[in-house]
Amino acid sequence: MLQEDTIAAISTALGEGAIAVLRVSGPEARSIGNRLFRGGAGVDLTKATPRLAHYGAFVDEQTNTELDRGLATVFAAPASYTGEDLVEFSCHGGVLVTRKLYETLLQLGCRAAEPGEFTQRAFLNGKMDLTQAEAVMDLIQAQTSLALRAANEQLRGDLGTEAQALREALIGIAAHLEAYIDFPEEDIDPDSGAAISKRLGDVMKRLQTLLASADRGRILREGARAVICGEPNVGKSSLLNVLLGFERAIVSDTAGTTRDTIEEVINLQGIPLRLIDTAGLHDSSDDIECLGMQRTRDALATADVVIEVIDGHVPQHPSQLSPSSETDHAPTWIRLLNKADLGLHPEHVQATAKDNGIPFSCTEHTGLEELTEALRDALLSQEERAQAQLVAINARHQSCLQRALTSCQQAAAALDTQTAPEFVALDLREALEAVGEVVGKVDVEEILGEIFGSFCIGK
Ligand SMILES: Nc1nc2c(ncn2[C@@H]2O[C@H](COP(=O)(O)OP(=O)(O)O)[C@@H](O)[C@H]2O)c(=O)[nH]1
Numbered sequence: 001m002l003q004e005d006t007i008a009a010i011s012t013a014l015g016e017g018a019i020a021v022l023r024v025s026g027p028e029a030r031s032i033g034n035r036l037f038r039g040g041a042g043v044d045l046t047k048a049t050p051r052l053a054h055y056g057a058f059v060d061e062q063t064n065t066e067l068d069r070g071l072a073t074v075f076a077a078p079a080s081y082t083g084e085d086l087v088e089f090s091c092h093g094g095v096l097v098t099r100k101l102y103e104t105l106l107q108l109g110c111r112a113a114e115p116g117e118f119t120q121r122a123f124l125n126g127k128m129d130l131t132q133a134e135a136v137m138d139l140i141q142a143q144t145s146l147a148l149r150a151a152n153e154q155l156r157g158d159l160g161t162e163a164q165a166l167r168e169a170l171i172g173i174a175a176h177l178e179a180y181i182d183f184p185e186e187d188i189d190p191d192s193g194a195a196i197s198k199r200l201g202d203v204m205k206r207l208q209t210l211l212a213s214a215d216r217g218r219i220l221r222e223g224a225r226a227v228i229c230g231e232p233n234v235g236k237s238s239l240l241n242v243l244l245g246f247e248r249a250i251v252s253d254t255a256g257t258t259r260d261t262i263e264e265v266i267n268l269q270g271i272p273l274r275l276i277d278t279a280g281l282h283d284s285s286d287d288i289e290c291l292g293m294q295r296t297r298d299a300l301a302t303a304d305v306v307i308e309v310i311d312g313h314v315p316q317h318p319s320q321l322s323p324s325s326e327t328d329h330a331p332t333w334i335r336l337l338n339k340a341d342l343g344l345h346p347e348h349v350q351a352t353a354k355d356n357g358i359p360f361s362c363t364e365h366t367g368l369e370e371l372t373e374a375l376r377d378a379l380l381s382q383e384e385r386a387q388a389q390l391v392a393i394n395a396r397h398q399s400c401l402q403r404a405l406t407s408c409q410q411a412a413a414a415l416d417t418q419t420a421p422e423f424v425a426l427d428l429r430e431a432l433e434a435v436g437e438v439v440g441k442v443d444v445e446e447i448l449g450e451i452f453g454s455f456c457i458g459k
């Protein structure tokens, strides 16, 4: 499925740097590239040895002026990133020189590549499945080592392999059913029915395991949301600064200093964590403060974890907050008894005895390890962190897999109630399509044609 036009792009970030890389891919890549590049020792890119860096000059053909000198590397189809003929040019990393080379390539007949088009071609030419193409982006955008590891595993094909295995299992089940559809007067005999149910149950379990990684996927890709809340002056902004390692928020003993939410991302031992400092919650008639408090409540509604800061030095006021009233999705709730350096009030000492609060001090940094551990536990379980595999699905995979699971559940229910095998087969077909979408199996119809060709649904 090779593409007809030849595309070009500047593949490195535009700015001053030691080198920049331009890429050309498509049927004319070598011939167009050869018109830009005058290889030393008479190297001709249309015939040059692939995967070898050739040194030469980049020349504007029309004016015969040299634009720069650098390297050209040819990758011959299908052994290239895109699966097509591909040439990579490395030039000096100046903004102007890079642009000039790029414009020259366009003048010579290349089309400007769309965002992601090289990877799209790699997918269309069967170099990678859709999950791997997505992983390329995840890898580029990864902010922490865990996110990077997850992206690498997906790029290696771990998720694609599992989706492929699930497809094969579903195809097997469909084939098993086929016999009964060929002989419509026969009911599925109980033994076969049980065997099919068991295989279907196994597929559903594996779908559920994948679906359970959706939260982890979102956290690794977008960062978990940790909302710092509590009454005014308890040390919320101080906590943000301690966790960030620099003075980001204004700390003051004047209540109501933080009026808007402040967001900063930190790397919590591999987990990207979006820290959100909020305006203190208390009764106030100040309009701006009330708006700030509304933002606090909005932030709480989408929190993965809530860090409630309490002034541990004084007895606790009746709380304005409670885990159930603020959110409908029950984030992990961590209570920090701050200002422990001033001495904890006896009431809070009791709370710590019941494990209901971590003694903490922003001024002396005590309790930091306990807080870090609690946050890590809240976001990724011990097991997840230690897991050899870190498959973590994204929102698109989640929607496909959820549809697949629903269809499997319907198929299982149909089997239980001994509905005609055609209906079970229909549900399986839907499940198969949904799993196929995960890897971008565009030829689902073909495979289905093979299996379902002998079916006459609706007779
Ligand atoms: N002694 C002591 N004072 C603290 C601690 N944390 C914050 N403070 C002080 O408490 C006041 C309010 O702090 P701030 O972070 O602005 O509180 P916020 O209103 O909850 O954001 C400031 O004067 C801080 O210096 C702590 O752990 N120990």
Ligand SMILES: [Mg+2]
Pocket: 236, 237, 238, 249, 250, 257, 258, 278
């Ligand atoms: Mg504050």
